[in-house]
Amino acid sequence: MRYHTPSSFEDAARLAAQAQGLTRFLAGGTDVLVQMRAGMVQPDDLIDLKKIPGVGDITRTDEGGWRIGVAVPGAALSAHDALRAEWPGVVEGMDLVGSVQIQGRATLTGNLCNGSPAADSVPGLVAAGATVEITGPEGTRTAPVAEIPAGPGKTSLQAGEVISAILLPPRGAHGGDAYLRFIPRTEMDIAVVGCAVNLRLSGDTVAEAQVALGAVAPVIRLVPEAAEAIIGTTLDEAALQALDAAARAACSPIDDKRGTVAFRTEVAGVLARRAALIAYGRAKGDTA
Amino acid sequence: MSKIHVTTTVNGDPVEFLADPRETLLDCLRDHLGLTGSKEGCGTGDCGACSVTLDDRLVCSCLVLGVEAEGRRVDTIEGMADADGLHPLQRKFIEHAALQCGFCTPGLLVAAKALLVQNPDPTEEEVRYGLAGNLCRCTGYDKIVRAVMDAAAEMRQEAA
Amino acid sequence: MAKDEFKEFRLVGTRPDRPDGLDKVTGRARYGADISAPGMLWGAVVRSPHAHARIVSIDTSRAEALEGVKAVVTRADFPTGLTGEDWDLQENTMAGERALYDGHAVAAVAATSKLRAEEAARLIDVTYEVLPHVIDVDDAIKPDAPVIREGAADATVPEGMPPNVVRYMEFGHGNVEAGFAEADLVREGHYKTEATHQGYIEPHACLGQLGGDGKGEMWVCTQGQWFIRKMCAGVLGLDAAQLRVTPSEIGGGFGGKTTIFMEPLSLALSRKAGGKPVKIVMTRSEVLRATGPTASASMDVRIGMKKDGTLTAARAEFRMQGGAFPGSPVDMALYCAFAPYKLDHVAHVGYDVLANRPKCAAYRAPGSPMGAFAVESLIDEMCRELGLDPMEVRLKNAVREGDRASYGPKFASIGLVETLEATRAHPNLAEPLGPNQGRGVASGYWFNHNGETSVSLAISEDGTAQVSIGTPDIGGSRASIALMTAETLGIPYEDVRVNVVETGALGVNEPTHGSRATFASGKAAVLAAGQAITEMCRRAAAEWGIEPEAVEWVDGAAQPAGPNAGKFPPMSIAEIAGKMGETGGPISGHHESVPEGVGASFGCHVVDVEVDPETGRVTILRYLVVQDAGRAIHPAYVEGQYQGGAAQGIGWALNEAYIYDDKGRLQNPVFLDYRVPVASDLPMIDTVIVEVPNPGHPYGVRGVGETGITPPLPAIANAIQDATGARLRALPMNPPAVLAALKAARGA
Numbered sequence A: 001m002r003y004h005t006p007s008s009f010e011d012a013a014r015l016a017a018q019a020q021g022l023t024r025f026l027a028g029g030t031d032v033l034v035q036m037r038a039g040m041v042q043p044d045d046l047i048d049l050k051k052i053p054g055v056g057d058i059t060r061t062d063e064g065g066w067r068i069g070v071a072v073p074g075a076a077l078s079a080h081d082a083l084r085a086e087w088p089g090v091v092e093g094m095d096l097v098g099s100v101q102i103q104g105r106a107t108l109t110g111n112l113c114n115g116s117p118a119a120d121s122v123p124g125l126v127a128a129g130a131t132v133e134i135t136g137p138e139g140t141r142t143a144p145v146a147e148i149p150a151g152p153g154k155t156s157l158q159a160g161e162v163i164s165a166i167l168l169p170p171r172g173a174h175g176g177d178a179y180l181r182f183i184p185r186t187e188m189d190i191a192v193v194g195c196a197v198n199l200r201l202s203g204d205t206v207a208e209a210q211v212a213l214g215a216v217a218p219v220i221r222l223v224p225e226a227a228e229a230i231i232g233t234t235l236d237e238a239a240l241q242a243l244d245a246a247a248r249a250a251c252s253p254i255d256d257k258r259g260t261v262a263f264r265t266e267v268a269g270v271l272a273r274r275a276a277l278i279a280y281g282r283a284k285g286d287t288a
Numbered sequence B: 001m002s003k004i005h006v007t008t009t010v011n012g013d014p015v016e017f018l019a020d021p022r023e024t025l026l027d028c029l030r031d032h033l034g035l036t037g038s039k040e041g042c043g044t045g046d047c048g049a050c051s052v053t054l055d056d057r058l059v060c061s062c063l064v065l066g067v068e069a070e071g072r073r074v075d076t077i078e079g080m081a082d083a084d085g086l087h088p089l090q091r092k093f094i095e096h097a098a099l100q101c102g103f104c105t106p107g108l109l110v111a112a113k114a115l116l117v118q119n120p121d122p123t124e125e126e127v128r129y130g131l132a133g134n135l136c137r138c139t140g141y142d143k144i145v146r147a148v149m150d151a152a153a154e155m156r157q158e159a160a
Numbered sequence C: 001m002a003k004d005e006f007k008e009f010r011l012v013g014t015r016p017d018r019p020d021g022l023d024k025v026t027g028r029a030r031y032g033a034d035i036s037a038p039g040m041l042w043g044a045v046v047r048s049p050h051a052h053a054r055i056v057s058i059d060t061s062r063a064e065a066l067e068g069v070k071a072v073v074t075r076a077d078f079p080t081g082l083t084g085e086d087w088d089l090q091e092n093t094m095a096g097e098r099a100l101y102d103g104h105a106v107a108a109v110a111a112t113s114k115l116r117a118e119e120a121a122r123l124i125d126v127t128y129e130v131l132p133h134v135i136d137v138d139d140a141i142k143p144d145a146p147v148i149r150e151g152a153a154d155a156t157v158p159e160g161m162p163p164n165v166v167r168y169m170e171f172g173h174g175n176v177e178a179g180f181a182e183a184d185l186v187r188e189g190h191y192k193t194e195a196t197h198q199g200y201i202e203p204h205a206c207l208g209q210l211g212g213d214g215k216g217e218m219w220v221c222t223q224g225q226w227f228i229r230k231m232c233a234g235v236l237g238l239d240a241a242q243l244r245v246t247p248s249e250i251g252g253g254f255g256g257k258t259t260i261f262m263e264p265l266s267l268a269l270s271r272k273a274g275g276k277p278v279k280i281v282m283t284r285s286e287v288l289r290a291t292g293p294t295a296s297a298s299m300d301v302r303i304g305m306k307k308d309g310t311l312t313a314a315r316a317e318f319r320m321q322g323g324a325f326p327g328s329p330v331d332m333a334l335y336c337a338f339a340p341y342k343l344d345h346v347a348h349v350g351y352d353v354l355a356n357r358p359k360c361a362a363y364r365a366p367g368s369p370m371g372a373f374a375v376e377s378l379i380d381e382m383c384r385e386l387g388l389d390p391m392e393v394r395l396k397n398a399v400r401e402g403d404r405a406s407y408g409p410k411f412a413s414i415g416l417v418e419t420l421e422a423t424r425a426h427p428n429l430a431e432p433l434g435p436n437q438g439r440g441v442a443s444g445y446w447f448n449h450n451g452e453t454s455v456s457l458a459i460s461e462d463g464t465a466q467v468s469i470g471t472p473d474i475g476g477s478r479a480s481i482a483l484m485t486a487e488t489l490g491i492p493y494e495d496v497r498v499n500v501v502e503t504g505a506l507g508v509n510e511p512t513h514g515s516r517a518t519f520a521s522g523k524a525a526v527l528a529a530g531q532a533i534t535e536m537c538r539r540a541a542a543e544w545g546i547e548p549e550a551v552e553w554v555d556g557a558a559q560p561a562g563p564n565a566g567k568f569p570p571m572s573i574a575e576i577a578g579k580m581g582e583t584g585g586p587i588s589g590h591h592e593s594v595p596e597g598v599g600a601s602f603g604c605h606v607v608d609v610e611v612d613p614e615t616g617r618v619t620i621l622r623y624l625v626v627q628d629a630g631r632a633i634h635p636a637y638v639e640g641q642y643q644g645g646a647a648q649g650i651g652w653a654l655n656e657a658y659i660y661d662d663k664g665r666l667q668n669p670v671f672l673d674y675r676v677p678v679a680s681d682l683p684m685i686d687t688v689i690v691e692v693p694n695p696g697h698p699y700g701v702r703g704v705g706e707t708g709i710t711p712p713l714p715a716i717a718n719a720i721q722d723a724t725g726a727r728l729r730a731l732p733m734n735p736p737a738v739l740a741a742l743k744a745a746r747g748a
Helices: A009-018 A032-037 A074-078 A081-086 A088-095 A108-113 A122-128 A224-230 A237-249 A261-283 B025-032 B088-095 B105-118 B124-130 B142-159 C021-026 C061-065 C084-093 C114-122 C176-182 C225-236 C263-272 C284-290 C330-337 C368-386 C390-396 C416-424 C477-489 C517-544 C573-578 C635-654 C712-724 C735-747
Strands: A002-004 A023-026 A045-048 A058-060 A066-068 A131-136 A139-144 A162-168 A175-182 A193-202 A205-214 B004-010 B013-019 B051-054 B057-060 B073-075 C041-047 C053-059 C069-073 C105-111 C125-130 C165-173 C185-193 C205-210 C216-220 C243-247 C278-281 C296-305 C311-321 C346-353 C437-446 C453-459 C465-469 C496-500 C551-554 C557-560 C588-593 C601-611 C618-628 C685-690
Touching (some): A009 A045, A009 A162, A023 A032, A066 A081, A074 A081, A088 A193, A088 A261, A122 A162, A122 A175, A122 A193, A122 A205, A175 A261, A205 A237, A205 A261, A224 A237, A261 C735, B013 B025, B025 B051, B051 B105, B057 B105, B088 B105, B105 C021, C041 C284, C061 C069, C069 C263, C176 C346, C216 C225, C216 C263, C225 C243, C225 C263, C296 C330, C296 C368, C330 C346, C368 C712, C390 C416, C453 C517, C465 C477, C477 C496, C477 C517, C477 C635, C557 C573, C618 C635, C635 C685, C635 C712, C712 C735
Parallel strands (some): A002 A045, A023 A045, B004 B073, C041 C278, C216 C243, C311 C346, C465 C496
Antiparallel strands (some): A058 A066, A066 A162, A131 A139, A175 A193, A193 A205, B004 B013, C185 C296, C601 C618
């Protein structure tokens, strides 16, 4: 295996485009190293992105959103007070990934590119309307986070393309987001179901909403029907029940070692309700 | 496979080793540097027995490549006690019988030390969640949590 | 505390720092993988990806051609003609004609580096013909199940039984039908438990070296170095005395490190590589796939109870698979199932069944947790139905000294009643419960074990003492043995060093298993110390010119026994030791036996849970362990055993399980999905050490290690019913299972 430490994304993309065998990018490494260790992946070229200037930075964009470097570990994301205040759901999604040790390494970008339907940080990004900046042989483009996952273990990135940053839109006023997941233990598990809700209020009424579900389909996806169930409501009991039903209806999960179809479907509705209430509270100014 | 020359600092000492790029930092610590205090319990970042700090950030050394240590600062269990004696956490672990087989102990001590740097006065719940990445199969964690809280109290008193 | 016939002790019952504490908090302690040797090779093992397959061919040529590869072994490199357990062990070490489970070793390789060995293992081409397989015990016992091994049944199996039944048993006493007729309520329940793994954090590791002369050395993490020696010698056809096995510090075992897995492979590779030492360290997934998890069980229990709670009769029929080899602990499960209850009429039936799973090993009170899950659950259900307090029912039917045990023998001194009374008096039982919260109680039992034991003690020139024991220290037994030795010799705790020694240094010892280390090695150490004391009294008597019988040992010194013996100042151990060279040479003591007087240990647990009615998540709010220790030599490590056993039982009850896909492949061979409890899953675990001293041990010790894993399984099921009304009769009681049960109960 050849180990590369390019100093720019252009170089990284060039290395990847020229590589003959199996290539992997290394950010936090918490998935890649596990796969290498298990013999699932034996890369011929490993391209470590951490020597590229700026990859560890979280910066304000001109539009008032955020640019998050591909090597920002979860611990740094959680420690960023301003980001956490604006996008608590995004940050808590990442924070739920693994232990303190994992948080010392794991990154949003890595979690996204691992392509797991159960990735904890992705529903929050999808609900937030986040985009990624992609550097490839043809230059730079941006794409919605929602378009990156392409099935378990797969992404829509082309050969030679590498994500060079994650971009969060401006939070704006009266907005709130939240992410909840269900796991059998209290820590250290992969999500059996995950749900992110991002909404904006007009007075007490939900004016805009995005609901994203994880681990209940081959890809993490937005559920417009679930969002519609709460838009125009004050999140009263009827709206919550409609949200619960819409979330369940959007599920097409599998039975596996982590949960059953029936369980995942039922709990998706439960988490949607609970996450919506937290997001609503945050939009009203709750800081918890 | 050609090996890569790595220069790094471990427990304050400059060290050099040759690493196959596939080798983890844990492999390099144990097999190239003879620092076998960090343990491999899983190799997948689930048990925490290999916990070390990398530039003061707590990580599983099984999820870091040896070559990534180039120019960084690594601290392991072997560096926890100094010439003046044991770290308060080490003493409290012995005092509270917070170890049975002792295999998870180095990783737990390194993780607990990192926890107390971040949060010198943790609640029981904060200790439990803070150490959730360190599996112990012998103790049921009771005496470990007590030892960490007792060490934290002592360290706060010393700092005051 | 219970009746205490013992005097106050100077050291026994105190909590000094453990002797190996400093090594273990500094990273200095050396475990299985921590040793390397000059010229060492690394081993790697090729394992079957199939649950059941004929091995058509193994082509090792590509691996052998790889630079740095020094040896490849397959079953062809092992001796033939073995029988019985030796054959089973050999077959499990390395598959022969067929791979019998996912993870079964089929070849092994040694090379100059770990990475090269792994690479070589990937270059070994094995052709398989996949055969039908069976995983679940109820499927495996069907008459038309895939046959795991023809002719594996022993003489206990009657004609006409299904092909995978390899051992059958029935026993009991009284007349159960008459007993059931006396009952006001007879209930029957069907229960299932899934296989779990001991989950020790240290993977198996060894460094083996074997020359062409049949002489070998091994460094290995094990609970029993003599077992490793005997089993490796058996599998490889070596003379046991030519193998020297040194135990490393051990990173947990819980029964799983009492047998061999890859150890003979390191020796076979070493021999083939010209005697170079070979180190093999398992990965976690190898540990979960290919070491010795516990059995899974399918159980039917029938119990008769009077309106006042008196048990009239009980019957249990248990079926257990322990993998592709005989040896599930179905016998132990049956022995323990009704042990806490006085029963005039009881019947047991057991089936040991083969399935395509790894060969089970011991796991903390092997069998007892499964049996308790069935019996303690059903008793709780019946108490609910009759409106009886489950604590009172347990006390009413509790066995006492002299009672006939459900499995036959008469109980010697036991502390069940004292344990139940201490439980009933505990403040946790008075804590109020909120909505969705419930409380469950359950009892548990383990016999405890003695086993071959050999201990040697030597007095040093300065009057300090060293004790050589053969039972590896897994949870602080060096401390308890040092305490008892120092107490007996009348010297400070710090003056005793306890060494766990290699096979060449002592007579044969069974492993640290059966909760025997503090009982058996402890008793032998005390008896060895007594021998040394006798010798020291003799030396003092000779110097004083009086009869040895006229000398007694008090507070670490010889002194004349009474005024008639003569008037001499006490002669201290240091004084006697300092001149041992002039007075007859080294002073030592030793003891070899299978120590009599094992004391059984009963426990009772109380758990409070909260159940999330929308997700089925069970949170442990409060946990209490009450258990009879006989005498707690080092109470902190007794509490540790109670807490650790409870934590393992909680894991088994809630989330741990072997999960197979439809091809019989293990789906969760990593700690990510084999879900042992993490720190945030548990509350503090309250303990009460009951002390009903065991008259069979000089300091009253019973074993304390195992009983604690047994009650959590039923106690949590009982608490879930208390909280929700839903009864779970299968493990694990994970959120999907609990939520489904809640929905079923609401629908009913």
